[in-house]
Amino acid sequence: MKIALDSMGGDHAPEMIIDGAVEAANEGDGRFQIVLVGKKEILEKYIADKRLSNGNIEIVDAPEVIGMSESPATAVRRKKNSSIVTAMRLQKEGAVGAVVSAGNTGAVVASSLVSLGRLRGISRPAIAINLPSKTGGTILLDGGANSDCDAHNLLQFAFMGSIYADNLLGRTRPRVGLLSIGEEKSKGNELTREAHELLAGSELNFVGNVEGRDIFMGEVDVVVTDGFTGNIVLKFSESIVNYLSNLVREGLGKYPFAKLGAAMMKPVFRDxxxxxDYAEYGGAPLLGLKGVVIIGHGGSSARAIKNAVLAAERIVTSNINGIIKAKAEEERS
Amino acid sequence: MKIALDSMGGDHAPEMIIDGAVEAANEGDGRFQIVLVGKKEILEKYIADKRLSNGNIEIVDAPEVIGMSESPATAVRRKKNSSIVTAMRLQKEGAVGAVVSAGNTGAVVASSLVSLGRLRGISRPAIAINLPSKTGGTILLDGGANSDCDAHNLLQFAFMGSIYADNLLGRTRPRVGLLSIGEEKSKGNELTREAHELLAGSELNFVGNVEGRDIFMGEVDVVVTDGFTGNIVLKFSESIVNYLSNLVREGLGKYPFAKLGAAMMKPVFRDxxxxxDYAEYGGAPLLGLKGVVIIGHGGSSARAIKNAVLAAERIVTSNINGIIKAKAEEERS
Structure with a gap:
């Protein structure tokens, strides 16, 4: 199996991407080959300078780059030779089995829709985020692929999320919650009230509305929401570590014994x-496509990229797309 | 000045409410008088049993109770003698200058709209939440009064939030951010794109879109969003302490020296x-009404109630309603 890596996308490209690729290749131990897609000269020079072993890494040239804040639709249309669009084309042609990108999320979504297309019966693909929780992780979707959604979209997100939680996290008959602002079905906005009805009438293990607090509590395996709300929750959660570290640092400067205490607590803080740390979770799959696309965080470290590549491998070998496709066709018939 | 306390609302009513009322009365030192509104017998018995001093506390009987999960509109219409509706009526009649309730939020909002009404020119009142941040607090509104909003509502929330941040938190020309999923004005959903234009054309100190991560970072003084998204962010943030305490406890059981370290770090953790802790922030004002209403957390402790009463006092003395009214009328003319 080959996995294409958008080597120009993300805040620390291409260095972190290549370092992550090498780590993944080492850990993959020959199970997959990595295709670095990007400006060939730059990639080759970095690999040569750092004398990285590259037995399981090949390079495909893509001279254009889509910036992190470019308008997705326009950029994808105009920059056919960008690393994102080239990587997607490689997958469409069957040269690779998956694409990993930490680049412009909107461009990755747009390009995957154009190149790969949606699975038959799926209206919108969704980003499935694995958020930390008391019970070992909650899948939230959509994490930001669709900022405006209808109730039927949310129902499909719930189906895809359940299949993902079942097949990749081993949660049998995963509990699905609808993110809202009150547990009663009458609570929420127009979208959630309509989605609640659809979910309650489905064969899913729908447990009803959940609130913001239930995400960390791990009351459910899958949390369904529109991509606007989902992305805000995601970004908010990512800032917690930074904010708390700041509070701890302030405290250490204030209390004489606290520094020694912090040293003794180091392993706890590390855990x-x-x-x-989102880097541990290694990228989020964009579900509902005729293909495998993993979206990494813009600020991805080498470890995050490595984990994203390993996630891509798991998605490909799990045949989750085949299961989603069968389910979507069953719904249509 | 008299402040009415809905003594039957919240998960720990009436005990915590009364304890908080007594604490507030002691701290208020005669500046205000507290009116406990609720089932007279129960309130009197609790005060007698605990031998609480009640020099600055009086009781108004309200034999009905609106439950936390009752449908707000119906409950407010049917239960005219509930503690919430009675407290609002007292304010409407001028017997008290403010109402504090930790009860059914929807019922508090509905009842305040019916009894007090909106300030002229304000379409929707909004809950202004003070969230913790690196720079000493960020005002987020709407915290949950309106689950479906239009762009003009968000503009008014921004005005009210700015006036609040300026007059109560001392932030001159407060920076206003629109909660969205990308900094560029094209990012977001239909609502935020439209609201962005209105805000950019206003005289507010609008700095553009902010993301979930910017709330804790304190990049802005006021964050504007619809009540659905705002309430989800609020509830999510409230669960952080619980989730982290859990992680720390797990770690302490795992590493031998960590417990001693934790003891040395105690003052840091306390800070x-x-x-x-939302209890420190003491309730959130519902802005845009002809009156003062403070909404407390359903799980309010006595300290939270005390702080909510003190917040009510500050709102009344700040004349923030007069300023909002003048501003709204200026906009209309």
Whole structure:
């Protein structure tokens, strides 16, 4: 299996991307080959300078780059030779089995829709985020692919999220919650009231509305919401570690014994950091496509990229797309 | 000045409400008088049993109770003698200058709209939440009074939030951000794109879109969003302390020296707990009404109630309603 890596996307490209690719290739131990897609000269020079072993890494040239704040639709249309569009084309042609990108999320979504297309019966693909929780992780979707959604979209997100939680996280008959602002079905906005009815009438293990507090509590396996709300929750959660570290630092400067205490608590803090660190979760799949696309955080570290590549491998071998496709066709018939 | 307290609302009513009322009365030192509104017998018995001093506390009987999960509109219409509706009526009649309730939020909003009414020119009142941030607090509104909003509502929330931040938090020319999913004005959903234009054309100190991560970072003084998104962010933020305490407890059981370290870090944890504890912030004003209404958290402790009463006092003495009214009328003319 080959996995294409958008080597020009993200805040630390291409260095972190290549470092992550090498880590993944080492850990993959020959199970997959990595295709770095980007400006060939730059990629080759970095690999040569750092004398990285590249037995399981090849390079495909893509001279154009889509910036992090470019308008997605326009950029994808105009920059056919960008790393994102080229990587998607490689997958469409069957040269690779998956694409990983930490680049412009909107451009990745737009380009995957154009190149790969949606699975038959799926109206909108959704980003499935694995958020930390007391019970070992909650899948939230949509994490930001669709800022305006209708109730039927949310129902499909719930189906895809359930299949993902079942097949990749081993949650049998995953509990699905609808993110809203009150547990009663009458609570929420127009969208959630309509979605509640659809979900309650489905064969899913729908447990009703959940609130913001239930995400960390792990009361459900899958939390469904529109991509606007989902992305705000995601970004908010990512800032927690930074904010708390800041509060701890302030406290250490204030109390004489606290620094020694912090040293003794170091392993606890390390565990908490890992539990909350998105890099551990390694990218989020865009579900509902005829293909495998993993979206990494713009600020991805090498470890995050490595984990995103490993996530891509798992998605490909799980045949989750085949299961989603069968389910979507069953719904249509 | 008299402040009415809905003594039957909240998860720990009436005990915590009365305890908080007594604390507030002691701290208020005669500046205001508290009117406990609720089932007279129960309130009197609790005060007698605990031998609470009640020099600055009087009781108004309200034999009905609106439950936390009752449908707001119906409950307010049917239960005219509930503690919420009675407290609002007292304010309408001029017997009290403010109402504090930790009860059914929807019922408090509905009842305040019916009894007090909106300030001329204000389409929707909004709950202004003070969220913790690196720079000492960010005002987020709407915190949950309106689950479906239009762009003009968000513009008014921004005006009210700015006036609040200026007059109560001392932030001169407060920076206003629109909660969205990308900094560029094209990012977001239909609502935010339209609201962005209105805000950019206003005289407010609008700095553009902000993302979930910017709330804790304190990049802005006021964050504007619809009540659905705002309430989800609020509830999510409230669960952080609980989730992290859980992670710390797990870690302490795992590493031998960590417990001693935690003991040495105790003052740091206490400060962090205070920084993140909504009880410290003491309730959120519902802005845009012909009157003063403070909404407390359903799980309010006595300290939260005390702080909510003190917040009510500050709102009344600040004449913020007069300023909002003048501003709204200026906009209309």
């Amino acid at each position: 908490i950091g890992l539990a909350l | 962090i707990g205070l920084a993140l």
